[in-house]
Amino acid sequence: MFSRIAWMKVLVGSALSLFLAHSALAQKHDVVTRPSAPLKPDAEASHERAKLLLSGYHGLVSQAELESAVPNAREVMFDIARDKASAELHRQRAVAALGFWPDATVHALFRALLSASDSSEGLRHQLIGHLARVFGDAALADIAPYLADDDVQLRLTAISALGMLGTDEALLLLAKAGKSESNPVVLERIAQAGRHVR
Numbered sequence: 801m802f803s804r805i806a807w808m809k810v811l812v813g814s815a816l817s818l819f820l821a822h823s824a825l826a827q828k829h830d831v832v833t834r835p836s837a838p839l840k841p842d843a844e845a846s847h848e849r850a851k852l853l854l855s856g857y858h859g860l861v862s863q864a865e866l867e868s869a870v871p872n873a874r875e876v877m878f879d880i881a882r883d884k885a886s887a888e889l890h891r892q893r894a895v896a897a898l899g900f901w902p903d904a905t906v907h908a909l910f911r912a913l914l915s916a917s918d919s920s921e922g923l924r925h926q927l928i929g930h931l932a933r934v935f936g937d938a939a940l941a942d943i944a945p946y947l948a949d950d951d952v953q954l955r956l957t958a959i960s961a962l963g964m965l966g967t968d969e970a971l972l973l974l975a976k977a978g979k980s981e982s983n984p985v986v987l988e989r990i991a992q993a994g995r996h997v998r
Contacts, residue, residue: 850876851886854893863900874901881909884918892926899934907935911942925957932961937969947977955986963993 850870853861867873880886880894895913898906913919914927928946931939946958959977962970971994978990 846870846872846876847879850880850894851890854880854890854897860893860896863897866897866900874898878909881913888920888922892923895923895926895930899930902934907931907938910934910939914942921953924954928954928957928961929964932965932970936965937967940969940973944973947973948980952983952986955981955983956989959986959989959993 850866850873853866853869866877870876877894877897880890881898883891886894895910898909910927910931914924914931919927928943931942940962943958943961946954947962949955949958955977959974962974974990974993978987981987981990
Protein backbone atom coordinates (compact mmCIF):
# COMPACT_ATOMS: atom_id res chain seq x y z
CA MET A 801 0.00 0.00 0.00
CA PHE A 802 1.27 3.45 -0.90
CA SER A 803 2.13 5.80 1.89
CA ARG A 804 0.89 9.37 1.90
CA ILE A 805 4.36 10.60 0.76
CA ALA A 806 4.43 8.11 -2.10
CA TRP A 807 0.98 9.33 -3.27
CA MET A 808 2.17 12.93 -3.11
CA LYS A 809 5.20 12.05 -5.27
CA VAL A 810 2.93 10.37 -7.82
CA LEU A 811 0.58 13.37 -7.90
CA VAL A 812 3.41 15.90 -8.24
CA GLY A 813 5.06 13.79 -10.93
CA SER A 814 1.79 13.50 -12.86
CA ALA A 815 1.15 17.23 -12.61
CA LEU A 816 4.68 17.98 -13.81
CA SER A 817 4.28 15.56 -16.73
CA LEU A 818 0.99 17.17 -17.74
CA PHE A 819 2.53 20.64 -17.54
CA LEU A 820 5.51 19.64 -19.71
CA ALA A 821 3.28 17.86 -22.22
CA HIS A 822 1.00 20.90 -22.47
CA SER A 823 4.00 23.21 -22.99
CA ALA A 824 5.38 21.00 -25.74
CA LEU A 825 1.96 20.76 -27.39
CA ALA A 826 1.51 24.53 -27.26
CA GLN A 827 4.87 25.06 -28.95
CA LYS A 828 4.12 22.37 -31.53
CA HIS A 829 0.81 24.01 -32.49
CA ASP A 830 2.15 27.56 -32.27
CA VAL A 831 -0.32 28.67 -29.62
CA VAL A 832 -0.18 32.45 -29.38
CA THR A 833 0.36 34.03 -25.99
CA ARG A 834 1.32 37.49 -24.89
CA PRO A 835 5.06 37.63 -24.24
CA SER A 836 5.85 38.41 -20.63
CA ALA A 837 9.57 37.87 -20.25
CA PRO A 838 11.81 40.47 -21.89
CA LEU A 839 13.54 39.20 -25.02
CA LYS A 840 17.05 39.96 -26.14
CA PRO A 841 17.13 43.36 -27.87
CA ASP A 842 18.27 42.04 -31.24
CA ALA A 843 16.36 42.30 -34.49
CA GLU A 844 15.20 38.70 -34.58
CA ALA A 845 13.81 38.87 -31.06
CA SER A 846 12.01 42.13 -31.88
CA HIS A 847 10.42 40.54 -34.94
CA GLU A 848 9.32 37.46 -32.99
CA ARG A 849 7.84 39.56 -30.19
CA ALA A 850 6.04 41.72 -32.76
CA LYS A 851 4.59 38.64 -34.47
CA LEU A 852 3.26 37.39 -31.15
CA LEU A 853 1.54 40.72 -30.56
CA LEU A 854 0.16 40.77 -34.11
CA SER A 855 -1.29 37.28 -33.67
CA GLY A 856 -3.86 38.23 -31.04
CA TYR A 857 -7.33 36.84 -31.73
CA HIS A 858 -9.13 40.01 -30.69
CA GLY A 859 -7.75 42.46 -33.21
CA LEU A 860 -4.88 44.82 -33.52
CA VAL A 861 -2.71 45.64 -30.53
CA SER A 862 -2.60 49.31 -29.49
CA GLN A 863 0.16 51.62 -30.60
CA ALA A 864 1.27 52.15 -26.98
CA GLU A 865 1.54 48.41 -26.33
CA LEU A 866 3.36 47.81 -29.59
CA GLU A 867 5.88 50.59 -28.99
CA SER A 868 6.51 49.56 -25.40
CA ALA A 869 7.04 45.88 -26.29
CA VAL A 870 8.96 46.16 -29.57
CA PRO A 871 12.04 48.35 -30.02
CA ASN A 872 11.86 50.27 -33.31
CA ALA A 873 8.25 49.12 -33.73
CA ARG A 874 7.63 51.15 -36.88
CA GLU A 875 10.63 49.67 -38.68
CA VAL A 876 9.71 46.16 -37.55
CA MET A 877 6.18 46.65 -38.93
CA PHE A 878 7.70 47.72 -42.25
CA ASP A 879 9.84 44.59 -42.33
CA ILE A 880 6.93 42.25 -41.61
CA ALA A 881 4.57 44.00 -44.04
CA ARG A 882 7.11 43.62 -46.86
CA ASP A 883 8.16 40.08 -45.98
CA LYS A 884 6.44 37.71 -48.40
CA ALA A 885 7.52 34.77 -46.23
CA SER A 886 5.62 36.10 -43.21
CA ALA A 887 2.24 34.62 -42.36
CA GLU A 888 -0.65 36.41 -44.07
CA LEU A 889 -2.16 37.41 -40.71
CA HIS A 890 1.13 38.98 -39.62
CA ARG A 891 1.45 40.94 -42.86
CA GLN A 892 -2.13 42.21 -42.71
CA ARG A 893 -1.81 43.22 -39.06
CA ALA A 894 1.57 44.89 -39.69
CA VAL A 895 0.01 46.92 -42.51
CA ALA A 896 -2.84 47.92 -40.19
CA ALA A 897 -0.35 48.87 -37.47
CA LEU A 898 1.58 51.10 -39.87
CA GLY A 899 -1.50 53.31 -39.83
CA PHE A 900 -0.24 54.46 -36.41
CA TRP A 901 2.50 56.37 -38.26
CA PRO A 902 0.71 57.95 -41.24
CA ASP A 903 3.45 59.60 -43.27
CA ALA A 904 4.56 59.67 -46.90
CA THR A 905 6.71 56.54 -46.47
CA VAL A 906 3.80 54.50 -45.14
CA HIS A 907 1.55 55.85 -47.92
CA ALA A 908 4.14 54.81 -50.51
CA LEU A 909 4.34 51.31 -49.01
CA PHE A 910 0.55 50.92 -49.03
CA ARG A 911 0.47 52.04 -52.66
CA ALA A 912 3.28 49.66 -53.64
CA LEU A 913 1.72 46.66 -51.88
CA LEU A 914 -1.69 47.40 -53.41
CA SER A 915 -0.28 47.41 -56.93
CA ALA A 916 2.09 44.45 -56.42
CA SER A 917 0.94 41.48 -58.47
CA ASP A 918 2.05 39.05 -55.77
CA SER A 919 0.08 40.67 -52.95
CA SER A 920 -2.73 38.40 -51.77
CA GLU A 921 -6.33 39.31 -52.47
CA GLY A 922 -6.99 39.66 -48.76
CA LEU A 923 -4.10 42.07 -48.32
CA ARG A 924 -5.22 44.15 -51.30
CA HIS A 925 -8.76 44.45 -49.94
CA GLN A 926 -7.42 45.54 -46.57
CA LEU A 927 -5.05 48.06 -48.13
CA ILE A 928 -7.91 49.80 -49.94
CA GLY A 929 -9.69 50.27 -46.64
CA HIS A 930 -6.53 51.37 -44.81
CA LEU A 931 -5.72 53.91 -47.50
CA ALA A 932 -9.12 55.54 -47.03
CA ARG A 933 -9.05 55.34 -43.23
CA VAL A 934 -5.47 56.54 -42.75
CA PHE A 935 -4.90 58.95 -45.63
CA GLY A 936 -8.38 60.16 -46.52
CA ASP A 937 -8.69 62.25 -49.66
CA ALA A 938 -4.93 62.00 -50.22
CA ALA A 939 -5.55 58.34 -51.17
CA LEU A 940 -8.40 58.92 -53.63
CA ALA A 941 -6.12 58.51 -56.63
CA ASP A 942 -4.96 55.16 -55.24
CA ILE A 943 -8.49 53.87 -54.63
CA ALA A 944 -10.31 55.27 -57.69
CA PRO A 945 -8.92 52.76 -60.26
CA TYR A 946 -10.48 49.91 -58.28
CA LEU A 947 -13.94 51.30 -58.94
CA ALA A 948 -13.51 49.99 -62.49
CA ASP A 949 -11.51 46.84 -61.69
CA ASP A 950 -12.47 43.62 -63.46
CA ASP A 951 -12.81 41.94 -60.07
CA VAL A 952 -16.26 42.83 -58.74
CA GLN A 953 -15.12 42.20 -55.17
CA LEU A 954 -12.38 44.82 -55.46
CA ARG A 955 -14.96 47.24 -56.87
CA LEU A 956 -17.19 46.61 -53.85
CA THR A 957 -14.26 47.15 -51.47
CA ALA A 958 -13.38 50.44 -53.16
CA ILE A 959 -17.03 51.56 -52.91
CA SER A 960 -17.11 50.66 -49.23
CA ALA A 961 -13.86 52.55 -48.57
CA LEU A 962 -15.08 55.68 -50.36
CA GLY A 963 -18.45 55.48 -48.63
CA MET A 964 -16.68 55.22 -45.28
CA LEU A 965 -14.59 58.24 -46.20
CA GLY A 966 -17.73 60.15 -47.18
CA THR A 967 -16.08 63.36 -48.38
CA ASP A 968 -17.42 65.38 -51.32
CA GLU A 969 -14.56 64.15 -53.51
CA ALA A 970 -15.19 60.52 -52.57
CA LEU A 971 -18.90 60.86 -53.33
CA LEU A 972 -18.12 62.43 -56.73
CA LEU A 973 -15.99 59.39 -57.57
CA LEU A 974 -18.84 57.09 -56.57
CA ALA A 975 -21.33 59.03 -58.67
CA LYS A 976 -18.99 58.85 -61.67
CA ALA A 977 -18.49 55.10 -61.17
CA GLY A 978 -22.27 54.61 -61.05
CA LYS A 979 -22.64 56.05 -64.55
CA SER A 980 -20.43 53.38 -66.12
CA GLU A 981 -21.30 50.43 -63.85
CA SER A 982 -23.64 47.72 -65.14
CA ASN A 983 -23.62 45.18 -62.30
CA PRO A 984 -26.85 45.62 -60.28
CA VAL A 985 -25.23 44.57 -56.99
CA VAL A 986 -22.43 47.10 -57.44
CA LEU A 987 -24.93 49.80 -58.41
CA GLU A 988 -26.92 49.10 -55.25
CA ARG A 989 -23.75 49.35 -53.13
CA ILE A 990 -22.93 52.70 -54.72
CA ALA A 991 -26.43 53.94 -53.88
CA GLN A 992 -26.14 52.61 -50.31
CA ALA A 993 -22.78 54.32 -49.84
CA GLY A 994 -24.28 57.64 -50.93
CA ARG A 995 -27.29 57.22 -48.64
CA HIS A 996 -25.07 56.24 -45.72
CA VAL A 997 -23.19 59.54 -45.94
CA ARG A 998 -26.35 61.66 -46.19
